[in-house]
Amino acid sequence: MIGQVKGSLKMATVVALVAGGLAVSGCATKKYVNTQVGAVNTRVDGHDTQIAELDKTSREALDRATAAGKLAEGKFMYSMVLSDDSVKFPTDQDALSPEAEQRLADFAAKLKEENKNVYLEIQGYTDATGESGYNEKLGQRRADAVRKFLSRQGVALNRMATISYGAEDPVAPNETTEGRAQNRRVVIMVLA
Structure with a gap:
């Protein structure tokens, strides 16, 4: 046990x-x-x-x-394009022709007559010839030329801005002389 x-x-x-x-x-x-x-x-x-x-x-x-x-x-009102036969920019140029200056003077008078507080975006474009960096600068010079002219016509500088798109957004083929001429343009966007 x-x-x-x-x-x-x-x-x-x-x-x-x-x-x-x-x-x-x-x-x-x-x-x-x-x-x-x-x-x-x-x-x-x-x-x-x-x-x-x-x-x-x-x-x-x-x-x-x-x-x-x-x-x-509703802020976009209308645009004006400086690219028709009377105001095309010559190749490698940013100077406004007398025809372009007349259209811009009429445009400035219209803005003053309407007495609207609008804002302008001035867009400079080029054709596709030349290097991208150069085209950006040329587009900017074209937009600046329009801004300066409108300023001399009494449009307030603080109501305008410029931008260059260079060869971006062509409106016509760059393979033809006519197409390149249409692409050398300035577009003025009128915004409320």
């Missing part, structure tokens, strides 16, 4: 040790799992924050675009 008790005691000790080991192992596993879940939750929370920031930025960009669209609605 003492042998049985000793055996049972040994068995109980082994069972207790195994159970304790499993309990300790279970605690260690539970702690490890909790640590890993916590790390994943931290990353998920970080991603949620980033998504919320992106969503806010997207909403703000959409709001700005919508406001700009509303601002631009």
